[in-house]
Amino acid sequence: MELHTCAILDNHPVAPETYQLTVHCAAASQTRCGQFADIAIPGKKLRRPLSITDWTDNTLTFTYRVVGEGTDWLSRQHQGELELLTGCGNGFDLTAFSRDILLMGGGIGCAPLLGTARQALAQGLAVKLLLGFGNPEQALFQKELSGLDVEAVYCYDSLGENVAQALVRLGWQDLPFCACGPLPMLRAVCQASQAPGQVSLEARMGCGFGACMGCSVQLKERMARVCKDGPVFHRKEIVWEHLL
């Protein structure tokens, strides 16, 4: 983990109430997919955790939804600098996949899956994505994914199909997966799928680097800090009743 002052390169809307932010960050190359950064918001005590959507050697890109004062402030910044704590969390472990990988996301939970898809391709995996949104207007990454050698399927609550339902319809329940999204969606896909999988959790955070236990959740056999031991956990470690 490192503290960086990063120049804002771009920050534009990509869907209703949803923005994509790119900053210059010298150490961006150390990123792993599924990790997050903690962004300082002037006038707010806590940094806001945002997943890394994608990165290059010296840029980091985030995709975020405006839900409160912090993300609203962020959406109005088009130049200047941001203070970031980078390299947070464990990220997805792609070494656990040998041939196929299915990336499932719900809503803004899709944010980390673009970089994850790119990394998985670089490792020679066959990549499928199943992305669910409230309605077609909210869909993310359609353009970016169409340029990659992946099979991407979108489903929409407004059209009567959520991610877990689409998973069954497609017959992809045996594909090992990575998933990120709201807890009910994560639970539903874990119930529908028989395959090994990794899920990315969210929690209110204090420090973001493992010092306060503010983000701890109870897993099957241990307590785990979402910020440091996670946010990604193996599905078999999760006891949904402890989280929901």
Place this chain on the structure above:
Amino acid sequence: MGTLTVNLSGLELSNPVIAASGTYGYGMEYLDFYDVNCIGSFSIKGTTLHPRTGNRQPRIAEYDGGLLNAVGLENPGVEHVVQEIFPRLQKVYRGKVLANVSGFSMEEYCACAQRLDEQDIVGIIELNISCPNVHGGGMAFGMDAACAAELTAAVRRCVKKPLYVKCTPQCPDLVDLCRRVEDAGADGLVLVNTFLGMRLDRHTGKPLLANVTGGVSGSGIFPQALYRVYQVYPHVHIPIIGCGGVSCGSDVIEMLSAGASAVEIGTQNLLDPMCVPKVLRELEDYCREEHIQHITDLIGRAHQ
């Protein structure tokens, strides 16, 4: 003896800055940011005899002056701390720690304190009678002077190392409690733990913390914490560690002036992981600019 050196009941610290319990993990979380050996010392996460899973999420909320937390004393239990964590810590940290002990009964406090007292790496036993986030324990002892004194005396009998009692500002008569804790054998005081508070979601009107209430900390409580130190100092003969909202070098100077022999910094470490090195630089600059040879000369000068 360096300018910043302080002495707490025989334990010499290279400077008066101690990281507060619950905000410094077990010392190893800050290694990405700086060499933790620069710190005066740190207090380990509140440890209990048995493991505790703590409260449900969400456990953290913010306000303009800092944080509210309701972690609920999550910790892996004293045996795990002694057998798994201390050996790892000893590889990176050369100093002694304050061992923050919590409990739900006199017996539990004693057994836990005794186990920690046997460890080389422990310099001071910090008796936490002030945790607001667990029911029927912690703060219950800290609200009543007679209970606090009885517990202090009991733990005093089973530990050899200096015993510091960490008090809650919720206590209706803190001066009286501190006096009685001193009479019961405490070697020092830590003033103070968090203030009880809450936040509500502005859309739903419901509590932001699953526990409903939490401990309020951070720069917003500094004046109140400072006042507790100022208030108690003339009435006791044992060292006071000032704690609550300390965020910069000048807060440390104020705490010492009010009567503290050292300070603990909690929340500011979480908000700015580089806080300790910054504060140390500010203290060095201050002493140089003000021609202060020993920072201990500042202790209690508000009362002179």
